[in-house]
Amino acid sequence: MHMADALLSPAVGTTFWAGSMGIIVYCAKKLKENIDERMIPLMGVLGAFIFAAQMINFTIPATGSSGHIGGGMILAALLGPYAAFIVIASVLTIQSLFFADGGILALGCNIWNMGVYPCFIAYPLIYRTMVKTGSGSRRILIASILSVIAGLQLGAFSVVLQTMLSGRSELPFSTFVYMMLPIHLAIGLVEGFITASVINFVKSMRPEIIESISLSRSLSQGVSIKKVFTGFLIMAALTGGVMSWFASSHPDGLEWSIEKIYGKPELPEQEHGIAPALKQVQDKTAFLPGYNFKQSDEASTKLKGGESWPAIGAGTSVSGIIGSIMVLGIILLLGAGIKILKTRRA
Amino acid sequence: MSHHIIEFNNVHFTYPDGTDALKGLDFRITHGESVGIVGANGAGKSTLISHMNGYLLPAKGTITIGDLQLNKSTINHARKTVGVVFQNPDDQLFMPTVFDDVAFGPLNLGMTRERVIERVNEALTTVGCLNLKDKPPHHLSMGQKRAVTIAAVIAMQPDILVMDEPAASLDPKSRRQLINLLKEFRHTKIIASHDLDLIRDVCTRCLVISDGEVTADGRTDEILLNEPLLEENNLELPLSLQHK
Amino acid sequence: MPNFDKEYFNIGYLDTLSYRQTFIHRINPGIKLVVTLVFILIVVSFSKYEIHRLMPYFAFPVFLISAGEIPTGVILKKIFIVSPFVLFAGMFNPMLDTTIVYTISGVPVSGGWVSYVSIIIKFILTISSALLLIATTSFPGICSALEKLRVPKVFVMQLLFIYRYLFVLAEEAMRIVRARNMRAFGKHGRDIKTFINIIGTFLIRSIERSERIYHAICSRGFDGRIRLLRDIKFKFTDIIFALLSVSVFIILRMYDIAELIGDAVLKF
Structure with missing residues (x-):
């Protein structure tokens, strides 16, 4: 699979x-x-x-x-x-x-x-x-x-x-x-x-x-079986570390599934766990500044506000859909244009 | 020049499963000769070829290549002196592109990159395949594959060229091109084949092998005309000599 | 055509495409590999409700298809054949997540449908970019890029070896399967016993082939190491391609282009 x-x-x-x-x-x-x-x-x-x-x-x-x-x-x-x-x-x-x-x-x-x-x-x-x-x-x-x-x-x-x-x-x-x-x-x-x-x-x-x-x-x-298990421990720690780091900044991923499993949006110990600490480090080091995480933080506050989906007004969603269609149309037109140009030249 | 000599002296070889493949092989090939090796299936031709560059070492008897007797410590010398083109190009061309494959041998000889590139271009030009340089082998025709395997071997500039069924599964035109190419080479040539017409065209001398021994050794014209001898060894007159 | 032949010619076709000579094909393989990776990472980084933000990213595959002169049908077909797993794993989203997030002219759309569609879009984007990478870059090229990126040599050699013998062995397997099918009537000959004999024989033949290969490479001075002679140069266009595409990806990640255009249209 x-x-x-x-x-x-x-x-x-x-x-x-x-x-x-x-x-x-x-x-x-x-x-x-x-x-x-x-x-x-x-x-x-x-x-x-x-x-x-x-x-x-x-x-x-x-x-x-x-x-x-x-x-x-x-x-x-x-x-x-x-x-x-x-x-x-x-x-x-x-x-x-x-x-x-x-x-x-x-x-x-x-x-x-x-x-x-x-x-x-x-x-x-x-x-x-x-x-x-x-x-x-x-x-x-x-x-x-x-x-x-x-x-x-x-x-x-x-x-x-x-x-x-x-x-x-x-x-x-x-x-x-x-x-x-x-x-x-x-x-x-x-x-x-x-x-x-x-x-x-x-x-x-x-x-x-x-x-x-x-x-x-x-x-x-x-x-060596010992090595196998050490490897797995390291992997588990790594996964856990990266996960909780992302979890703190990326509510759409882990927390959603955690919500599904536990019925609560967050694991109880998360507020005191490694995640907040990592998040602070992340804020300070500004990994990929302005690209992704800031925005997610906003979303995460909304999520904590009890809504499962950041509120979207009807206006924004309509413009999103219209925009999507237009973007796709432009892309396909451009693609077709390049193709036609290429065949003409050939 | 003595280093173009191959000499087999009472060579015996037995496979691990007990098959006696070589039973006292004796012959000597000198500089500039082109020798055909013919014999029935299972006569020992492939085993013989495996001995020529030390992939197999004799159980008994000695092999001399150039000035040196073949043993574990002189294998590298043998592999530099004797270039072997194998029967199936797909076994030999193992690299993803023609260039990489032809460069493999020269790189193993420890040449500088400039010389390697020079050698590869030279060898590919000789066989007329320079335009195929960047192609992967599975995009080549059988004739092209064969030509590239030959280029891969001559790029190492061996003194002696050994070939196992070089014309196998080639169409008539590619076969003719191959024969013309082989005729141009000044190397000492040893060709094992069932294609007696090819041997007649390319080789002046011919060895007949049967059951791990040399049963006849002489001028190609004489041997390939000797119908009883050929018959005895599961062979027949070359097509070009058969009367209708 | 029998299934086997079809699959075989499918790989062969992509491989043949990769040896074409267009501007896209000539871009440094390492650059294309890295750009594709960045593309995939950014695409999957969108949350599961952000469909419209994924749309601009279609520009990348469409650009590669048109500039690389890749037949669109081939890529589309492959995308639809591949992986029912994604459709399966996403199938439950509409049933389980019924929060209404959009209302389009009175029809409510649940979060589950939105996330299902976003999974499918991501699927199309990521799979097509992988297929287009191989359709516009020769596999040996990708391997030398991997070597440059410090991927262990044994692994790169394995990739090259498998690529080389894949076609040889697939042809051999195809001959075996044809021989079986020609003598198999209905279900007979397709049973597990025949299959084991076929696979067993095929395995023995493959091992024997590896011995012949070993013999052949030994006679050309193989000493346990395989040396590659590769000249990888960065051209000016490579750097332009990399900078341009990556910055477009990032800009699209930062700004919601689709929505901006939509807003503009609505105001208009």
Whole structure:
């Protein structure tokens, strides 16, 4: 499930961009330290493989509709978490450009949702602990299904959280969760089954391939669980910090969704929390002066005044609509003008 | 000039799965020769080519390239001396643009940027593809891809040029252009192919490989006329010599 | 045409467009990337009720389409195909947020509808700008811009590798799918078992291909590092383009142009 630009607020989007970029840098460092040269073309080709394989459809059992694979756990199982994460991130980047899946701002969220959970949670905690070199196909099947489900559930939950934090969608938290998680449970079952079957297929047809790849994978491919959790703590703190900062200046985003969840426009502790302090710093440093926040402050006072929508007189809204139509008209005319000029010249 | 020599001396090689691919290969190719290597599928041609620049090292026997015997420490020398054009251009052209791909080898040789650019332009001009410089490989025709792979190899200025099925899946015109191009090269040339007419056109000497061994070695005219020998090795007379 | 072929030619088409030569195509890829990012950030920064303030931003995609000579239909089609997720996630806004915010000639409009429309408009703006970025900038160009922006090299190399082999492997997959479809009658052959065999075989072939590639790059002196020779120069027009577009975005963020024009018209 791809997160989309239109559902994101700048704060959530950029936070996850930063988070995902940070992990890419970390993985790149890890790979640089110990990588077999063979891995470089292998990673590239497997990325292209996932891309192409996603274009092949199959009929989902018992439903009759068709689906395609995600492939994240196949990559993690073959390449190890660091290389797999880089490959997943690059596949998503290319998809965000060529297919516009989600969009460029949402890319950070998508890499996070579809890369971090399978590579750094599901793989080390489930797949790796269950599957050892000599494991049979049944064990691989169970491990794959469990880890794929775990990865997808976390990813889907993360989509819900990102949507909620951005506050562009009115979808109630609980409804959203009830819809997303069961769907992804079903997807996870099928995907996990396919993951295991493909791994077992390669194992039975060309066992030496799996062996040589696992030899190429560098020695220290284990993920330290401590590091994973430290990373998450930092991310959580970062998210919280940025969120509350934006929340203090941007009532339309977080507070609206908080209102939906808590039935109150603001979290109780916010008046004493980090937010006001950050806001003062922000006022002093004047981040993007005059651009956005001042105006929002006005809106926020109106909001606190008990109205859910800053009062708009009939006059202003009509002029807004007329203006919109005129602006669009002018833009389209200009665009058409450039086109005509260009074809004439050609 | 002795550094244009390739010498295989009783070379054996066995793949990890137990296939004996080379069983005592012996030959010597000297400066300026152009040698065709022919043989049935699975005769060991590809394995032989993999040995020429040290991608595979012999299990037994020795290979001499130029003045140096091939081993782990002389691999870089071998790769500089012997340029290999592989069968499938899509495996060889791995960079996103023609320029990047041709520049890859010279950059690895540690040249300055000016010299790299010079080399790339030279090589692309030689094969007649300078206008394709900024194109991605997937926008090229098969003939163009082939020409670019050759440019990518000659940009490194090797002494010896090795090619695996250079005319595979080329249309007749592109094939003819390739043959003309190959005839112009002054390098020592080694061409493995099933295209016996191409070998006849380009190569003066011909090696027949069968089951990991050299079964015949001589002038192309003689070998490619020897019907029983060709028959024995799953080959046939070149089309240009077949009587109707 | 079968689905697969369609998807394949879709990427191919955008890619082909990106090698055209217009003024827009010649602008430095890094500049275009950064300008697009700024555009997206500013667009999503509007609150969910500010539809009319988003309107002026259509100028950017429309300008790129016309000046970059990009067929409008292609971009529109792609926008409408992409992501039912947005439509789904926004669908509940009209049901849940029923506060009346506008009354247009007697018809009340609820906040939910306004926010739903604003999500869709933002969606069109952000998606079209991403598509137009790739339609007017060659992918290798974007990658060298990323390298300049200090994105880790392993990642940039991955992007380049995937871009290069995407087309090769997609063709291979297309051949496999065609071979399957030609021998598949109705549902047979599309089941999950056949699918696993196809994917498995395809995976093995891909791994073998990576070995051949490795062999080929080794013979050209590969030592674990891939060096790129790139000359990125900033031209005068690049800087003008960047300054002009970013300042327009910011001015539009600060002043409500649509409303100003509307006011003027109403007074008139």
